[in-house]
Amino acid sequence: MRCRMRIGVLGVGAIGGVISAYLARAKHELILIDLWPENVDCINEKGLKITSIEEEFVVNPKALHLGELSRIRPEFDIIILSLKSYDTAWACKFIEPHISPCGFVVSAQNSINEDVIASVLGWPKVVGCVLTLGAGMYTAGHVERTSSIERPAFTIGEPSGLATKRLDQFAEIMSAGGITKITNNLWGERWAKLATNSMSNAIAGLTGLKSAELRQNPEIRSLSIEIASELVNVGNALGVQIEKIGMVPANLFPQALKNNEIKEKVEGLIIDGGKTIGTGRPSLAQDLLKGRSTEVDYLNGYIVEKGKQLNIPTPVNESIVELTREIEKGFIQPSLSNLGLIKKI
Structure with missing residues (x-):
């Protein structure tokens, strides 16, 4: 049975765009949020295009400018944070009002940012996602997946190392984008x-x-x-x-x-x-x-x-x-x- 969780992707660059494309194709309840106005407009007008080694397709998820959140006021069970590491602290503060009571933020970023997220939201709101796929984005609305779908893509884990129901649910969701592993050794x-x-x-x-x-x-x-x-x-x-x-x-x-x-x-x-x-x-x-x-x-x-x-x-x-x-x-x-x-x- 598919998990019906409300997902927000904050940062729709190379990694956020690739994740978004596969989750949208799998019909998950999804909203994209990005800082690049042209990217948001292009996705809303023409769709999000992904080119991979195996295939090319276009999906049509809803995309929002940052300023639109305060008007629409969506609430998310999962926020996939895929902005640059130096944007982590303000992004967590920005998105905090839109996280459901049992919701959490997933760091799908380079570096080690879980402690920064926890300093804003608290450790119970933090899940890690280590990325092992390759991606690029050079034009608005078009992402490239540069590694094969057969290559492991995501390793997810709780900072505590515990096995949790939400990890199982999140792994099911992320499997739409590639091979997903749960770890008890996130660090x-x-x-x-x-x-x-x-x-x-x-x-x-x-x-x-x-x-x-x-x-x-x-x-x-x-x-x-x-x-x-x-x-x-x-x-x-x-x-x-x-x-x-x-x-x-x-x-x-x-x-x-x-x-x-x-x-x-x-x-x-x-x-x-x-x-x-x-x-x-x-x-x-x-x-x-x-x-x-x-x-x-x-x-x-x-x-x-x-x-x-x-x-x-x-x-x-x-x-x-x-x-x-x-x-x-x-x-x-x-x-x-x-x-x-x-x-x-």
């Missing part, structure tokens, strides 16, 4: 995805390469191992049981810096993992192409911040944050030569 999944994003997003932005291309470059593979090693050291110190990072057991990354045999094994797994991730650009690289602020402070910068709190050095991630800011400001341009500017361990 371990979050840190693993943070590693994947930190290894790819900013590096794609710095170099101009696409996701799959990053894995084919030996210098970038070595750099990725250093990025992940710093993250694993910080995560372990925090007591996080980090899940596999792609295909690689997390604790192999620090070991790879000291053992060439392990390093070769890790690089081989990185290459193999790159064969199934699709042809798109990571979200940070998309933001740079669009002239938008990036989430680097919430990806590599998150590792740096937590490292400072624990007195654990993270020089590679710190250097990547600084260089990404230079590109945001237009002081340097994406290029493979930027790899030479990164301070190494």
Whole structure:
């Protein structure tokens, strides 16, 4: 039996758009809310178009401008939050009056934002959703799914690690958009995805390469191992049981810096993992192409911040944050030569 829950998607960019398209096709009760006026108007006038590896289709969900919520006053059982990490706090405050008494907010975002959401709404209102699909959006009303429908798409979990009825209901809903897994280790999944994003997003932005291309470059593979090693050291110190990072057991990354045999094994797994991730650009690289602020402070910068709190050095991630800011400001341009500017361990 289908769950009849009222769903709002706040942020209809690449990820929010892909999720919205599949939920709308599955006939869920759905309203989209977005900051981009042209996107809202296009969806209402022409529908939301999605192009994937397997198919292309158009759906016609209702889309609202931010200012329309106070007039229409919808109430939602589930809010899927897919805005940028730096928009999390205000977005939660904005949407709070529209959450039903038993409703909750799902962070379908990069980085680790559950604590920010909880600071506004309280922990009982928080569910996490770790994204493992690829997506892009370059024109209003048209999203691209760049990874196969056969690839796992969503890992959802309670911050407490408990198994709950609402997770089962939400998993049923999200299965319309791809393979959905329930985890009792949300934080371990979050840190693993943070590693994947930190290894790819900013590096794609710095170099101009696409996701799959990053894995084919030996210098970038070595750099990725250093990025992940710093993250694993910080995560372990925090007591996080980090899940596999792609295909690689997390604790192999620090070991790879000291053992060439392990390093070769890790690089081989990185290459193999790159064969199934699709042809798109990571979200940070998309933001740079669009002239938008990036989430680097919430990806590599998150590792740096937590490292400072624990007195654990993270020089590679710190250097990547600084260089990404230079590109945001237009002081340097994406290029493979930027790899030479990164301070190494």
